[in-house]
Amino acid sequence: MEAKKIQKEKGDSGPLQPQHIHESIRKISKQNPNMKVLKTPPWNKRI
Numbered sequence: 180m181e182a183k184k185i186q187k188e189k190g191d192s193g194p195l196q197p198q199h200i201h202e203s204i205r206k207i208s209k210q211n212p213n214m215k216v217l218k219t220p221p222w223n224k225r226i
Contacts (some may be wrong), residue, residue, distance in 0.1 A: 180203075181194050181203035181206060181207055182199045182202075182203040183195070183199075184203075185199045185202045185203050185206075186199045203217050
Protein backbone atom coordinates (compact mmCIF):
# COMPACT_ATOMS: atom_id res chain seq x y z
CA MET A 180 0.00 0.00 0.00
CA GLU A 181 1.41 3.33 -1.07
CA ALA A 182 0.31 5.19 2.07
CA LYS A 183 2.28 2.78 4.29
CA LYS A 184 5.38 3.40 2.14
CA ILE A 185 4.96 7.15 2.61
CA GLN A 186 4.59 6.65 6.35
CA LYS A 187 7.86 4.66 6.48
CA GLU A 188 9.69 7.24 4.33
CA LYS A 189 8.70 10.00 6.75
CA GLY A 190 9.71 7.87 9.75
CA ASP A 191 6.25 7.99 11.29
CA SER A 192 4.64 5.14 13.20
CA GLY A 193 1.15 4.27 14.38
CA PRO A 194 -2.03 4.59 12.34
CA LEU A 195 -2.07 6.23 8.92
CA GLN A 196 -2.65 9.96 9.00
CA PRO A 197 -4.52 11.99 6.35
CA GLN A 198 -1.19 13.46 5.19
CA HIS A 199 0.07 9.97 4.29
CA ILE A 200 -3.07 9.20 2.29
CA HIS A 201 -3.03 12.58 0.54
CA GLU A 202 0.60 12.17 -0.48
CA SER A 203 -0.01 8.63 -1.76
CA ILE A 204 -2.94 9.81 -3.91
CA ARG A 205 -0.76 12.60 -5.30
CA LYS A 206 2.01 10.14 -6.22
CA ILE A 207 -0.37 7.60 -7.78
CA SER A 208 -2.15 10.26 -9.85
CA LYS A 209 1.24 11.48 -11.12
CA GLN A 210 2.16 7.94 -12.21
CA ASN A 211 -1.19 7.35 -13.93
CA PRO A 212 -2.17 10.30 -16.15
CA ASN A 213 -5.55 8.70 -16.96
CA MET A 214 -6.67 8.91 -13.34
CA LYS A 215 -9.31 11.60 -12.95
CA VAL A 216 -8.52 13.86 -10.02
CA LEU A 217 -11.09 16.46 -9.10
CA LYS A 218 -9.70 19.98 -8.94
CA THR A 219 -12.47 21.07 -6.57
CA PRO A 220 -14.50 18.83 -4.30
CA PRO A 221 -18.01 18.15 -5.66
CA TRP A 222 -19.61 19.53 -2.49
CA ASN A 223 -18.08 22.98 -3.24
CA LYS A 224 -19.80 23.31 -6.63
CA ARG A 225 -22.48 25.95 -6.88
CA ILE A 226 -25.83 25.02 -8.35
